[in-house]
Amino acid sequence: EIVMTQSPATLSVSPGERATLSCRASQSISSSLAWYQQKPGQAPRLLIYGASTRATGIAARFSGRGSGTEFTLTISSLQSEDFAVYYCQEYNNWPQFTFGQGTKLEIK
Amino acid sequence: HLQESGPGLAKPSETLSLTCTVSGGSISSRSYYWGWVRRPPGKGLEWIASINYSGSAHYNPSLMSRVTISVDTSKNQFSLKVNSVTAADTAVYYCTRPTVTGGMDVWGQGTTVTVSS
Numbered sequence: 562e563i564v565m566t567q568s569p570a571t572l573s574v575s576p577g578e579r580a581t582l583s584c585r586a587s588q589s590i591s592s593s594l595a596w597y598q599q600k601p602g603q604a605p606r607l608l609i610y611g612a613s614t615r616a617t618g619i620a621a622r623f624s625g626r627g628s629g630t631e632f633t634l635t636i637s638s639l640q641s642e643d644f645a646v647y648y649c650q651e652y653n654n655w656p657q658f659t660f661g662q663g664t665k666l667e668i669k
Numbered sequence: 670h671l672q673e674s675g676p677g678l679a680k681p682s683e684t685l686s687l688t689c690t691v692s693g694g695s696i697s698s699r700s701y702y703w704g705w706v707r708r709p710p711g712k713g714l715e716w717i718a719s720i721n722y723s724g725s726a727h728y729n730p731s732l733m734s735r736v737t738i739s740v741d742t743s744k745n746q747f748s749l750k751v752n753s754v755t756a757a758d759t760a761v762y763y764c765t766r767p768t769v770t771g772g773m774d775v776w777g778q779g780t781t782v783t784v785s786s
Contacts, residue, residue: 562730595772597714604763604779605706605714610772617774648714656702656719656767657727663713 563587563651567661573669576639582664584632584649593653596625596634599663600645608647609634636666644668671764671777679758679784685751689764689777696745697722702767703747705738707760708779715760719767720747754784 564587574580584594592612597605607616609625612632622637636643649661675687689703696703704719718738720726726738732751740747751758762782766775 593771597773599714604776605773606776607772607774610768610770616772646713650714650716650772652767652771655769655771656704656721657729658704658716658719658767658773660706660714660716 563590563653563659565649565651565659565661567647567649567664569664570662571665571667573667574639575669576641578639578669580636580639580643580666582634582647582666584627584634584661586630586632586651586653589629590651590653592628593651593655594625594627594632595650595652596623597648597650598643598645599648605648639666641668671766671775673762673764673777673780675762675780675782677781677783679754679782680786681755681784682753685749685754685758685782685784687749687762687764687780687782689747689749691745691747696740696747697742700769702727703740704765704767704773705749706763706765706773708763709757709760717762718749756784758782759784 566585594612596609599605613625670692679685702719705717720738735752737750761779763779764777765773
């Protein structure tokens with residue numbers, strides 16, 4: 562079983578600054594990684610798949626990097642609407658999935 | 670578009686049944702699976718199960734002894750049953766669409782299920 566570990570649990574950043582969120586897999590998953598954003602009362606929204614490909618309609622300020630076991634999601638210049646919980650998800654054995662525990666991005 | 674339906678309340682030890690109706694496209698597309706994800710209060714997302722149009726199903730090992738996912742192509746729906754529910758099954762349940770390129774690109778709005786006597 563693959564375990565996904567996200568860090569930090571909470572990240573405090575000021576609007577306009579850059580935020581970098583991390584996700585580590587317990588074993589290599591190649592580039593089989595997605596990132597989601599979830600706001601209170603809403604369903605998750607797919608941001609990134611294939612570790613670095615933005616989903617349809619996702620702003621260019623969101624970027625994903627990494628392969629193997631180490632991954633990052635970077636938001637280049639935080640907007641007010643970006644403050645939310647972010648989850649990574651592995652799909653190395655698609656269509657089986659494992660989510661990380663989430664990182665809460667809050668306003669500093 | 671995906672829309673969940675089911676009871677908002679279940680009693681401990683009962684079986685919970687949820688249905689997801691797919692609109693705006695066919696559930697029989699070979700490009701997708703269909704799945705369920707839940708989020709317990711104060712916790713993160715948990716994948717439960719996935720199924721394709723032909724009934725090929727995959728389950729989270731931690732839940733597979735208690736859950737069954739099924740598909741009804743004639744109704745463009747798929748369903749989830751969770752047996753012997755406890756308070757730990759209290760969550761918002763989402764239906765979703767895993768794509769072959771990776772990720773889950775479409776989600777229902779979610780349905781809240783509370784397990785309580």
